[in-house]
Amino acid sequence: MPGAPAPSCHWATAARALWTRLLALVKLYGLDRALSETTECLRRAVAGPLASPAAAPTPLRGWSGDPMTAITQATAAATLHAADLDKVHLGPGLLSDRFELNLAYVRSLQPANLLRPYRFEAGLWSWCGTAGTTVGATVADGPDTWHWGWEAPSSQLRGHILGHWLSAAAHVRHGHPEVGVAADEVVAELARCQAANGGEWIAPFSSVYLDRIAAGRPVWAPQYVLHKLFAGLLDAAVIGGNDQARQVLTRAADWFHRWTDQFSRAELNDILDYETGGMIEVWAGLYQLTGEPAHHELMLRYRRGRFFDRLLAGEDVLTNKHANTQIAEILGCAKAYEATGDPQWRQIVEAFWELAVTRRGTYITGGGSSGEIWQPPGQQAARLHDVQEHCTVYNMMRLADYLYRWTGQTHYADYWERNLINGILAQQHPHTGMVTYFLPLEAGSSKTWGHPTQNFWCCHGTLLQAHTSYLTAGVHRNGDAIRVSHYLPGTTTLVADSIGAFAGTITIEPDVRAGIVPGHQHSVEGYEGIQHLHVPPAPLRRPDATITRIRVQATTPATAEVQLRIPHWIAADPTVLVNGETAAVTRDGGIAKLTRNWSEDTIEIRFPTQVAAHPLPDQPDCVAFTDGPVALAGLVDEERALHGDPTHPQALLRPDRERQHSWWNANTFRTVGQERGIRFVPLYQITDERYSVYFPIRH
Secondary structure (H helix, E strand, O other): OOOOOOOOOOHHHHHHHHHHHHHHHHHHHOHHHHHHHHHHHHHHHHHOOOOOOOOOOOOOOOOOOOHHHHHHHHHHOOOOEEOOHHHEEEOOOHHHHHHHHHHHHHHHOOHHHHHHHHHHHOOOOOOOOEOOOOOOOEOOOOHHHOOOHHHOOOOOOOOHHHHHHHHHHHHHOOOOHHHHHHHHHHHHHHHHHHHHOOOOOOOOOOOHHHHHHHOOOOOOOHHHHHHHHHHHHHHHHHOOOOHHHHHHHHHHHHHHHHHHOOOOHHHHHHHHOOOOOOHHHHHHHHHHHHOOHHHHHHHHHOOOHHHHHHHHOOOOOOEOOEHHHHHHHHHHHHHHHHHHOOHHHHHHHHHHHHHHHHOOOOOOOOOOEEOOEEOOOOOOOOOOOOEOOHHHHHHHHHHHHHHHHHHOOHHHHHHHHHHHHHHHOOOEOOOOOOEEOOOOOOOOEOOOEOOOOOOOOHHHHHHHHHOOOOOOOOEEEEOOEEEEOOOOOEEEEEOOOOOOOOOEEEEEEEOOOOOOOOOOOOOHHHHHHHHOOOOOOOOOOOOOEEEEEEEEEEEEEEEEEEEEEOOOOOOOOOEEEEOOEEOOOEEEOOEEEEEEEEEEEEEEEEEEOOEEEEEEOOEEEEEEEEEOOEEEEEOOOOOOOEEOOOOOHHHOEEEOOOEEOOEEOOOOEEEOOOOOOOEEEEHHHOOOOOEEOOEEEEO
16 A cells, blocks of 8 residues: 655656646536545645545545545455465365366466467457468467457457456466466566557557447447456456556556546447446455555446446346346446445445345346346246356356355355355366356256367457365454354365464365265275275265364464354254264354363264255146255156145155265255156256256146
8 A cells, every 4th residue: 555645756747746636526516525535635645644524525425535545445345254265275076076166277378379369459469360471381389279259350359358368367376386386477468569559558458449339339348348358367466466458457457547538428338338347346355455546436436326326226226137237337336445445435335235146036046147138036937048157147146145244144154155066066067067058947957068179259258267265265263352253164274363373274165974075085085984994884864964074283272253154055953073072062043052161172063954945936737846955857758747835845845866886976866756757856967968957846
């Protein structure tokens, strides 16, 4: 954060800066507010940083005072704090397998292809098919090696994947330095492209695209593409530690500050009606990083009042609107709240969640849209075809994470968990790692998988990022308390700092012998269980519970509170042991709390599971099934009615194919008492089979 101005600063320069700021704010908000804010800035400059204001200035919309002071407010925004990426290591299991698939895809995308549209725009690359001006040797780097689909040279959305890739690379480089090296090379080449463009503009297309938007001429979402690029640069700077990325982004912000300065508020509102992605999130993040007033002004200029103000008024401005356009803008509000501390940004986020999730409802998977648009509240039966675009799943999980960290309320973590299992995992091919754009839930559905280089849908980009998002989700600090938010296998190292005093490691691992573990297959523990006679025997039948061991190893013995999230799907009260003995636990809503002196101790927590039926809100005689948090899919290529009582789903489905070698097959079932049997498997395991998720049910 910049310090106070040096006493030797030139007052003439400061006066010019204040005058420029006043003019910009007049354009944004009118004369009265602009004068009030500028007067307060001048008063503080004269009185010095320690002076107390005689009266608080009139707050600007989206800003709660002096920009330098506002940055410190972000530290108070969060209740829960995740560990740094380099302090977390995934353990073996389903998530580790899926992470490795995605990492292989990240590595497979070559910088030359990612950079091609940027280098072409900067005049640093061209191609004519041969190495000479007439007839020469064929160039090896021909179209058959390029990226196509939405990344094709003729696509107006070309270049969007590079930003996603930079963000993914920033999250994995700590454990995979070769990815970091490639990312740094990409940033250096982007800086070269920016210099060739004149020093500020950096994009895979001409700035004419934005002028066309301003003139009301349609272009396919140029600011969406730029948001991906800028978000990638911001992640490369903040997470990856690449200062050149900050410099490139800051120079691009200079261009945007000047470009947006030419428009009135009404004209800016018209521009914001063309999908901007999360541009407001970028400017808020950059302001949080630099503290520069110009970056704060950019954030305010991208405030979409036509959307946000109606949300605050309680209007339904979502139904039949493009979901991912709106989610990205709300993520920007969340970042703006963390950057400024202004409560109105948070109010917008909370109003959106209330309308998008609480009042609207979700499908059994946790998704809330179909065909890329929001379905009407409580109405899903007619929209089971193209459910939950992958981008919306990932971005709503990000929003849930913001709200969970701010509030500590476990229903946000429940939402995140359901979408991880039945969205992010269900929409990634378990063998190829590729993505499916939609996840249909109607009778006889199938998944349509993308190609690694021939499609490059927006969902390819969020695929790259989604499988880095769960790395730090397992363990949080809650002041001096330790919160186990998700039971994801792995080890988190905590160090004593300003957030919490406990130092040590928290290791989460499932009991693969006595409990079910979604997606689990081979393990040393399981193999020993079928070979060694001195180990306790496995249960006779598949267990109906998950069992997780949490090993707490303190650097030095210390007293601390450990908080365990109790998921909403449990079939009965959990059982908690510490070092093999029943523990004294206090229950606080969705949290179980244990306080003791920790040294080298093991917590074991058992969550009972059972099959549950979930009716469609507008067609209650049509149900989907879950086992714990896992949505089930019936392997059937046509609509089939089931006969039985949906309030007793355990009488409809029984365990099937429960054991395989040294592991339990989790969440596999077969129908009971039906004319024709149907096998049910986890939706996330489906690859190319036909399936149905919702079934008519007859008493």
